[in-house]
Amino acid sequence: MTALGAAAIAATLGLFFAANTRLRAANADNARATAVSAAAFDLRAHVVELSDALHGVIAEVTPNSIARWHAAEQSWRTPALQLEKAAADNVLEQRRAQSLYDEIESYITDYGDLIVSIARFSPSAVRSSDAAEEGTIRLDQIASDTDAVARTAAVDAADRTDAASRLAHRASVAGTVALILTPVLLILLGLWLARLVAAPLRRTVDAATSVAAGDFDVRLDEHRRDEFGVLGRAFNAMTRSLSASRRELIERADSLEQSERHKSELISMVSHEVRTPLASVLGFTRLLLERNLPERDRRRYLKIIDAEATRLATLVSDFLDARLIEEGHFALRPELFDLRSLVLEQAELTLAHDESHELELNVPETPLEVEADRSRLAQVVGNILSNAVKYSPAGGRITVGAAEAAGSARVWVDDEGTGIAPEHREQIFQPFYRGDAAAAGIPGTGLGLAVSRRIVEAHNGRIGFDPIDGGTRFWIDLPLGEQTPEPQAA
């Protein structure tokens, strides 16, 4: 596009230059032709003077007529030389001028001087018609040649002037066209430049403004092969990195916010969880101190105090575990034992505290040996069982099972609770996460499953849950006894 515009402008300028050169040449030709014509007419006058002087001598030989002849004999040379000079640029005209000069020279030496010499001695002889006729013929020839030179020059000059005028006309037409075309071309050039530079620049500015306003999803064309392509790639890399950073920040903020919320829920929960058993302990203790109660009541109240104090102790122990696990201090004391005995023991403990659920046992007849930290595993099974009790409706059935499955020892607990909503499934093993439990008024710290998972994983085992028909199954898979689990600090 640029090249096309430049070529059009250059061609127009070239045409103007050529026309100008030709016009100047034509002007010079014209001037020369004028000079040639003028010199030719001047020379013709002198040739006429030569003829007249000669006729003067022929008519009467006097010193005057002789002198006139001699003067005429010299005077024609100046215009003849001028003619030659004027015709110097044109080879043809110059040749004609030279031949004219030679003709005149020859007329003078071969005819005029001869006639004048004869006239001095015999004036009557030169008056003969022959001699006179010879002179007239020669002169006519000279005159005709002189005219021819002047005419040719004039015609030639006219031709050149015409050609120059035509060219000038063409140049002026071309100039006019160029004058009209140039702004059009300039507009086209501007549009093209705008498309090439201004539009992508504007898009870049718009995109940068969007980024400044917080929209990091804006992208530039990065497939262009020019500098805008390079800019686009760099820009997009920047916005991609910005979006990623922001996403990360939002996620981190969300997770912090969630963690804060969990902690705040925890504080509420702790104060309730601590105060409720503490209220029982204090209340019954004061009652025992203030009143004289029958032995039967005393024992019953002391049992409640014991149970509630134990509940407090468990709560405190859970917190200590959570702290220990968070800080990474977590030592296992593995021993080989039958998992069935642990399951039975925990089931009995649960039954002792809960009369509102039906507990069903499903353990194999052969021992199920594992090498593990017995008290830690008891904590895990106890936790899953107490969850089953807490989250099952009164009267619901809870099934506890143990079996060897796929090379592992599995313990499972089925409840008839409402199940775990999909939105909570990923998070229930997170510390302090309680899902909807707090809102439902179900007591707990949100630590049980988190602690359980750390314990099971420290045994190279797995803990998980599956929805089952009418409830949820929580399970623990542990390596069988012959495989030695590596005691480790998690």
Added chain:
Amino acid sequence: MAASTLRPLILICDDELPLRELIKAVLGDGYRYVEAEDAQQAEAALAAQTPEAIVLDVMLPGKSGIEFLSELRSQPVDESIPVVVVSAWQSAEDERAALGAGANAFIGKPFDPKDLATVVEALIAA
């Protein structure tokens, strides 16, 4: 009706069994008791009989004690039953909420046995 009907009936609504036991032990044998673990059970108990007083916990599973109390006070039959709210929170805010919802007394846990006994006696006598 038997002579035992002369003893006033008290509805205890608390989800914690030990606390229900404690309240019964504190108030002693001078009353008859009906127990509820949550608002739903309490409503069922109220539909069956009208107690002389209600001892209500704030923190109940499902509907809270305060919500239950507000609904109770909007029913003409039940609006005159004296209610003692017991709460684990013992905060001024909870006390305001309880009294605002129509409680006759508020006792924070851990409570003194004598306080609860005195308050309930006074409310039933009034």
